[in-house]
Amino acid sequence: MAGLDAHYSAPDIEARILAAIRAAGLNPEQRLSPEALGALDHFHTGGLRASRELLEVARIRAEDRVLDIGAGLAGPARLLASELGCRVDCLERSPDYCAGALLLNRLTGLDERITVHSGSALELPFPDDAFDVVWMQNVGMNIADKRRLYAEIFRVLRPGGRFAFQEMAAGNLAPSYFPLPWASDPADHFLVSAGEMEALLGECGFAAELFEDSSDAHLSRTIANATPAAAGQLGLAVFVDDLAKKAGNARRSLEEGQVRLVRGVFAVMRDAGSPE
Numbered sequence: 472m473a474g475l476d477a478h479y480s481a482p483d484i485e486a487r488i489l490a491a492i493r494a495a496g497l498n499p500e501q502r503l504s505p506e507a508l509g510a511l512d513h514f515h516t517g518g519l520r521a522s523r524e525l526l527e528v529a530r531i532r533a534e535d536r537v538l539d540i541g542a543g544l545a546g547p548a549r550l551l552a553s554e555l556g557c558r559v560d561c562l563e564r565s566p567d568y569c570a571g572a573l574l575l576n577r578l579t580g581l582d583e584r585i586t587v588h589s590g591s592a593l594e595l596p597f598p599d600d601a602f603d604v605v606w607m608q609n610v611g612m613n614i615a616d617k618r619r620l621y622a623e624i625f626r627v628l629r630p631g632g633r634f635a636f637q638e639m640a641a642g643n644l645a646p647s648y649f650p651l652p653w654a655s656d657p658a659d660h661f662l663v664s665a666g667e668m669e670a671l672l673g674e675c676g677f678a679a680e681l682f683e684d685s686s687d688a689h690l691s692r693t694i695a696n697a698t699p700a701a702a703g704q705l706g707l708a709v710f711v712d713d714l715a716k717k718a719g720n721a722r723r724s725l726e727e728g729q730v731r732l733v734r735g736v737f738a739v740m741r742d743a744g745s746p747e
Contacts (some may be wrong), residue, residue: 474659475613478650479565481710485574492578502580505549511705512546512575514652515609516721516732517689521637522547522608524555528681528736529635533557535603538627540592541610544710545572545585551606552584560602561587562595571710582664593619600629607636612653615661617668621675623740634677636739637685640665642728646718650713665733677737686725686732 481487488511492499497507500522517524525547530635531537533556539548542561552559560692569589576582590596593616605624614620624634639653641662654660663671669682708714724730 475656476565478653478655478659479568481565481567481571484567484571484710487709488571488574491705497704499578500616501580503575505546505553505579505581508546508549508579508705509576509664511709512544512549512571513709514543514546514707514711516637516639516652518561519546519550520692521689522550524685525606525608525635525734526550528734529604529606529633530736531555531557531604531635536560536601537606538562538595538597538605540595540604540605540607540624541613542572542587543568544575545587546575547606547608548572548577548585549576551579552581553579558574559585559606560597561585562590562592563587564589567710593623595623595627597627599626601627601718603629603632605634605636607633607634607638609637609639609653611636611668612639612662613659617661617663617671620676621672621677625675625677625741628739630739630741632739633680634672635738636734637732637734638668640668640684640731640733642730644727645731646724646729648723648729650717651720651724652711652714652717662730665731668733669735672735672737678740680736680738682735682737683733684731685734689732690722690725 513519535557537559539561542563545561548559548561572587576585641664649656
């Protein structure tokens with residue numbers, strides 16, 4: 472995983488974030504709103520808008536306990552915690568991103584509702600039946616063992632719980648443009664087709680409530696966070712190197728059908744007390 476560790480490395484991320492916040496005219500000594508940070512902390516296809524769209528279909532309640540896998544800087548977690556009032560656990564493998572998430576949770580006053588854990592999605596550090604919802608955006612393309620990933624998600628969800636996600640799926644051709652936002656080279660890039668994804672989820676005990684290809688809808692819009700923000704504005708370029716090239720390659724891959732963008736909500740088909 473050395474390639475991924477380097478890809479998601481952001482040295483001095485706390486200093487970079489604080490400098491960018493001040494350059495944007497915000498005061499980190501005063502409580503910041505999650506909305507004001509939206510261009511910075513939603514590192515996935517479609518940015519904040521995509522997170523809001525997933526929130527609309529995920530049917531998350533204030534009393535739900537949510538796990539965000541591959542949480543990055545925890546922008547979606549802060550969206551959920553601030554707008555719904557639910558508690559969110561974040562799992563992130565990058566130590567730099569964990570540090571950035573902790574900083575932004577504190578600056579938004581949401582650190583009591585959000586807990587950040589360092590770890591692997593293939594070995595979730597949580598007991599069985601711990602969550603009502605698992606949330607994941609643009610993470611699985613870095614994970615080769617999809618069956619184990621989905622089995623772990625199934626394990627930590629309560630009966631009737633839901634897995635809400637957006638993901639890149641394989642298209643008709645192998646991706647040929649690198650670097651991408653999620654991989655510097657093909658060695659860290661693991662896609663399956665939408666059909667394979669749905670079949671694997673079914674084999675792991677999930678049933679689809681929603682599963683759709685949102686590629687065309689995404690391409691019809693101006694991509695959020697697609698290019699480095701202008702001076703004095705917050706954006707992903709604060710911590711993502713070579714952002715313009717990576718985002719351009721991602722759009723070209725989507726336009727040419729090398730990748731597809733899918734969104735889903737899958738429910739756990741297991742009764743309380745029954746074996747998995």
